[in-house]
Amino acid sequence: MPELPEAETIVRDLQRRVTGRRIESVKVHKADVLSRSTPEQFRRRLKGRRIESVGRRAKNIIIRLDADLVLVINLGMTGRTVSSDAVRAGELKHVAVRFLLDDGREILYDDARRFGRLELFTATQWAERDAHFGVEPLSPEFTAEQLFAGLKQSRVPVRNWLLDQARIAGVGNLYANEALYRAGIRPSRRSNLSTRAEAARLRDTIRDVLSEAIAKRGTTLSDYRDASGEEGGFQPLLQVYGREGEPCPRCGSTIRRTVITNRSAFYCPKCQR
DNA sequence: AACGCGCCCTGTCCGC
DNA sequence: TGCGGACAGGGCGCGT
DSSP states (O other): OOOOHHHHHHHHHHHHHHTTTTTTEESSSSSSGBBSSOHHHHHHHHTTTEEEEEEETTEEEEETTTTTTEEEOOOOTEEEEEEEEGSTTTTTTTTEEEOOOOTEEEEEEEEEEOOOEEEEEHHHHHHHTTSSSBBBBTTOOOHHHHHHHHHOOOOHHHHHHHHHHTTTTSHHHHHHHHHHHHTOOOTSSSGOOOOHHHHHHHHHHHHHHHHHHHHHTTOOOOSOOTSOOOOSSSSGOOSSTTOOSSOOTTTOOOOEEEEETTTTEOOOOOOOO
């Protein structure tokens, strides 16, 4: 995405901007972003609902409504969820869904590639789905020992392991690469070959890089915007992602790019073994 | 049953 | 200037 820090930034904006508002009506312009629902069903179930809270699970934005409804937004690669009062007219070129609020503003869902999905659940249905996601990396439940135990059980490249949302919720390719760089672990390394000390370092670097990215309001490579339409500020702090051919900040070696199961991985050949 | 792969779709950039 | 190919932060369904 939009990975965990970007979703979290949007959630914090939305909490402030739309909690307590009522959805007066919904317009669906691109039906293929709706998951398991026709535009008619989607509109009907949301009309008149009050926004009780906004939260995050993995890379998903969780909007809890009255009448036992939960609206879940996954931004895919290019999804944006913004408040209409924060964007200039014409700035959004691919608006897929608009939610008109009772104060006259709109929540706009815009998505150039339409990989994102909006899905409505009952609270019970969402609880079931929620249980399929792995541990939240910023929660106290995410421990070095648990990470080590998980890594031991798999032979996939550790970069791939980190991308599995059922193992760790919210880490995507960008932050996986950054965390592995900081931990000194090569992305291609088989997960089960990590030592206990490496797992402990990786646990810390995952938390550090996600926390720092949240503090900077996310990373904008091209499409990402927060709910106010602003770009993130973490991109100058990326140490390897997108920096093929540049010197390693630590040792000066040339950063390499390689492809692991159809996705780029960036690493320093000297600092990461 | 864990894992890799292809695919969904559009925009942008780069080399020729 | 145009064109083809590679590439992009994600996730699902399928086959092995």
